[in-house]
Amino acid sequence: MTIxxxxxxxxxxxxxxxxxxxxxxxxxxxxxxxxxxxxxAISGITIVGAILCVREGEASKYLGMIALVLATINVVxxxxxxxxxxxxxxxxxx
Amino acid sequence: xxxxxxxxxxxxxxxxxxxxxxxxxxxxxRQGNTFSAxxxxxxxxxxxxxxxxxxxxxxxxxxxxxxxxxxxxxRKVEMTQMPEMVAIFNGFGGAASLFVALSDYWTxxxxxxxxxxxxxxxxxxxxxxxxxxxxxxxxxxxxxxLSGKVSGQAIVFKGQHLFNLILLLAIIACGAVxxxxxxxxxxxxxxxxxxxxxxxxxxxPIGGADMPVVISLLNSYxxxxxxxxxxxxxxxxxxxxxxxxxxxGIILTQIMCKAMNRSLVSVLLGGFGATSGGG
Numbered sequence: 025m026t027i028x029x030x031x032x033x034x035x036x037x038x039x040x041x042x043x044x045x046x047x048x049x050x051x052x053x054x055x056x057x058x059x060x061x062x063x064x065a066i067s068g069i070t071i072v073g074a075i076l077c078v079r080e081g082e083a084s085k086y087l088g089m090i091a092l093v094l095a096t097i098n099v100v101x102x103x104x105x106x107x108x109x110x111x112x113x114x115x116x117x118x
Numbered sequence: 119x120x121x122x123x124x125x126x127x128x129x130x131x132x133x134x135x136x137x138x139x140x141x142x143x144x145x146x147x148r149q150g151n152t153f154s155a156x157x158x159x160x161x162x163x164x165x166x167x168x169x170x171x172x173x174x175x176x177x178x179x180x181x182x183x184x185x186x187x188x189x190x191x192x193r194k195v196e197m198t199q200m201p202e203m204v205a206i207f208n209g210f211g212g213a214a215s216l217f218v219a220l221s222d223y224w225t226x227x228x229x230x231x232x233x234x235x236x237x238x239x240x241x242x243x244x245x246x247x248x249x250x251x252x253x254x255x256x257x258x259x260x261x262x263x264l265s266g267k268v269s270g271q272a273i274v275f276k277g278q279h280l281f282n283l284i285l286l287l288a289i290i291a292c293g294a295v296x297x298x299x300x301x302x303x304x305x306x307x308x309x310x311x312x313x314x315x316x317x318x319x320x321x322x323p324i325g326g327a328d329m330p331v332v333i334s335l336l337n338s339y340x341x342x343x344x345x346x347x348x349x350x351x352x353x354x355x356x357x358x359x360x361x362x363x364x365x366x367g368i369i370l371t372q373i374m375c376k377a378m379n380r381s382l383v384s385v386l387l388g389g390f391g392a393t394s395g396g397g
Contacts (some may be wrong), residue, residue, distance in 0.1 A: 025193055025236050025238055025239060025352055026280030029352070030349075033235075033348070033349060033352070033354070035191050035394040036354055036357050036358055036361075037345065037357055038363050040278075040357065040358040040359075040361035040362055040365075041280050041362075041364065042365070043135060043362060043365075044361055044362040044364065044365025044367075044369075045133065045365045045366070045368075045369055047138045047139055047142070047183075047256050047362070047365075047366050047369075048138075048142065048370050048373065049369075050368045051143065051370070052139075052144060052199060052263070053371060053377050054273040054289075054335075055142070055143070055144060055147060055203065056243045056330075056370070056373070056374050056377065057158060057200065057330070058147060058151075058206075059141050059147075059370060060204060060330070060333065060334045060370060060374075061140070061200070061204045061231050061244070061343070062138070062141050062150070062151050062154060063138065063337055063338045063366060064136075064204050064207055064208045064211065064293070064340070064362050064369070065151075065155070065158070065207070065307050065345055065349055066134060066138070066154055066158070066358070066359060066362070067159060067208070067211050067337060067340040067343075067359075067367075068158070068207075068211050068214070068228075068344075069158065069355065069360060069363075070159075070211060070214045070215045070340075070343065070344040070347055070356065070360075071158070071162060071214070071217060071308045071345050071358040072162065072165045072353060072355060072356055073205050073214075073215070073218040073347040073348070073350075073353065073354070073356055074180075074214055074218050075162065075165045075166065075169060075177060076165060076168070076169060076220060076351050076353065076367040077179070077218050077220075077221040077351075078121050078169070078173045078176050078177055079171075079228050080172075080336070081169050081224075081225055082221070082227055082229065083221075083228065083229075083324045083375065084221045084223050084224040084225040084228075085173075085176070085221075087218075087224060087236045088217070088218065088221040089176060089179075089180050090217045091186065091213075091215075091216075091217035091221060092177065092180035092181065092214075093180045093183050093184040093187075094184065094210040094211070094213050094214040094217065095184070095185025095208050095210070095211065095214035095323055096180060096183075096185050096188060096266055097184045097185075097187050097188040097191075097207065097282075098188070098207045098208070098211035098214060099158055099184075099188070099238035100184065100185045100188030100189055100192075100248075101159070101187070101189070101191050101192045101203070101207045102188075102204070102211075102254070103151065103154075103155045104188065104189055104192035104193070104209045105192040105195065105200060105203055105207070106146065106202065107151055108192065108197075109197075109201075110147050110148040110151060110202060110230065110282040111148070112197065112270065113147070117252040
């Protein structure tokens, strides 16, 4: 990684963090848990890293496969649970 | 092809932002969740193209296995046990970042030691292992407390904070060894082990009533762990999305604290004599 590349990635980090700070505002208390659950599913983005690690190699490949299974559980389970929560929420409203 | 991958990552980042924004509003929340799920799917598909489908069988096996477990658990869980389920899923996310970092480290230290490793990369690996490890066992401890498998009482012992400090110093020492000599596998494994112990120790002194706040904070950590793996793998979508979750998670944690009339500091120092059984 060149120094220019690193600084470019730092820009991305700073700007994305700022957007993250601004995104959450005046969330109604009923949405706290679903929002937490949804952002938990989003943090499963590490699944991308896991896919990149399942490549030619010995131990590194198996470590990548473990990561991929765990990340997939996080992503799939996370979105499914959030949807269930929000579904219940909608019924209550109606 | 590379440009197409990058553009898909960009589309995915935009969808994540819109999705989180929609999750702030009652009427649009479910749509927001769908938006972010589509964003995740796009990111995964773009990454599959990037690895040129070389290891597709292995990837498929892992995704089918993980997907089946995820669906099964999310169907089976009772509505009242949702926060526990989120804690477990979050722990797995943290563990995934830990394993991604270890996998990349293994390639550099053992399988291709002739390859030069920049200091930025090695520090990012160390941070991923540390944050991912703490998130993993911390979340599992939070799950244990919520489900009653571990006592919901604040568990404190004498010299706890001193012990945590010593562990932190040991982590820094191991990290320094790995930075100086990339091939020090033992130091890396010791660091991973200490991170796992530390995860238990930071959550165990916090009372059961405060667990939702803790899970929200650990969720923010798992975002940061994903973000640091982005620096390891030089991948922009990991950095953007990890930073989004890391930052918004902190704000959500603060909001949840306020709703429960607690300050974040008093939650984190739960065993330190602050009000107990508050929330």
